[in-house]
Amino acid sequence: MPMPTIAHIRALTLRGGGADYHDQDAGHWIDEHISTPMARYPEYRKSRKSFGLDVLGTLVVELEASDGTVGFALTTGGDLGCWIVENHLARFVRGQKVTDIEKIWDQMFHATLHYGRKGIVLNAISGVDLALWDLLAKVRGEPVHALLGGPVRDELSFYMTGTRPDFAQQQGFIGGKLPLHHGPAEREEGLRKNLQLLADMRQKCGKDFWLMYDCWMSLDLEYATRLAKTAHEEFGLKWIEEALPPDDYWGYAELRRNVPRGMLVATGEHEATRWGFRMLLEMECCDILQPDVGWCGGITELLKISALADAHGKLVVPHGSSVYSYHFVITRHNSPFAEFLNMSPGADEIVPMFHPQLLDEPVPVNGRIPASALDRPGFGVRLNPQCRLHRPFSSDSTGAR
Structure with missing residues (x-):
């Protein structure tokens, strides 16, 4: 059987916990008085959310193969990450074989060198890469560790x-x-x-x-x-x-x-x-x-x-x-x-x-x-359908929700 290709790529956001684990309700231990680089300012010392640690939210990357298999992954990135995935990284993913992970990574990284290298751009690249591993493992019916x-x-x-x-x-x-x-x-x-x-x-x-x-x-x-x-x-x-x-x-x-x-x-x-x-x-x-x-x-x-x-x-x-x-x-x-x-x-x-x-x-x-x-195929997890996904940008209208 020919190896499937990647037909659609979607970048979506979620709010509330998850990959952006600082996005929690008030009273959570992760937001209490914790030493940070901003603690030099008394007004930002008590809460990490006070200086915006939770502003991004979760980035969800979904990849749909030509045979209908869907791989996905979560990271931190929110709307900024979605924009990078949909408007820049998608061109290196769509149409490629699901096995072309090394080439896709190399192209994503070198194409973003002028504004990337670390931070939100690497978060977006990471999200795509993890979704690729999830997709390939599911196509092969194996866990990622295999x-x-x-x-x-x-x-x-x-x-x-x-x-x-x-x-x-x-x-x-x-x-x-x-x-x-x-x-x-x-x-x-x-x-x-x-x-x-x-x-x-x-x-x-x-x-x-x-x-x-x-x-x-x-x-x-x-x-x-x-x-x-x-x-x-x-x-x-x-x-x-x-x-x-x-x-x-x-x-x-x-x-x-x-x-x-x-x-x-x-x-x-x-x-x-x-x-x-x-x-x-x-x-x-x-x-x-x-x-x-x-x-x-x-x-x-x-x-x-x-x-x-x-x-x-x-x-x-x-x-x-x-x-x-x-x-x-x-x-x-x-x-x-x-x-x-x-x-x-x-x-x-x-x-x-x-x-x-x-x-x-x-x-x-x-x-x-x-x-x-x-031992379940891919990373072995599913997106919770009760969570509200939002797709702020779309580079592929046929693949939109």
Whole structure:
């Protein structure tokens, strides 16, 4: 049988949770007093939504093949991402064989170099790329992980991100990652409160449970070094994550030299493409790379990033992106565990990460997901028909909803 071609491409938006997981109702832990690059301004310190972290919404990319098979993926991008997909990227997708993933990625990336390379453009490219992998796997009747070489272990192990590491321990996770609440602008009192919270969680979780701090690009080198040393030496902090702005490779290299022996430095959530991660690797900026598969360039680029990291002896633990990273992690030895982002308002329930946008999304039980839970074709999930999709632009009227 001839390989199907891609007949239609559609870019749509969704609001409320899901891929844009900061798009939550008031009172959600992910929007509470968390240290950010904007925390230097008191008026933007209490809520991340106050400075617009939730403005984009979810970007949905749908690809329909000539045989009627539909692949899709979610990322962050909203109307801006839709415009890029429909008005620029679509020309490199429509009419191509569903197997032409490498060529499509290369053309999308090089055609957008003059205004892309990172950020919203790479989000859009990532969304198209993930939809291509979903489509190809469905055409072949296989899970995406089978296209990546198949599982190298029988199950995925997880750490949990949220405000309740003690709950994570109760649920069988291997560790709990806290959001840092106070940055340099809150001076010594803020540092004291950060360490006090860590001390409280260490007491609740015991000495052997992993505890980590996610600093979300908000610190300077001096503050990050002080926090890391005290947090590790007194409370056994396993790693400090994304402590500095993502472009400060020199600062990360210095931080990694400064932290106590045995403590890990993690970053890369807001990095993109093999070239950005090559800087992190060659400058010895970190021990753990954390690309988000929906932002770094998709599965196609994540494979290259992982190969680079493996050659440098570094771990790749993707930023929480549900099934889109699970299918990758299960196939890679240098990705020994995965992140579960707890999206319940109080971080005290186990709920699907991309709820309500995805159906059939697996969640950890006792901190684990068996490989068999990822065996449905494609990424193994469906769009929730109850969610209201909006297509703001259309480059293909015959494929419009």
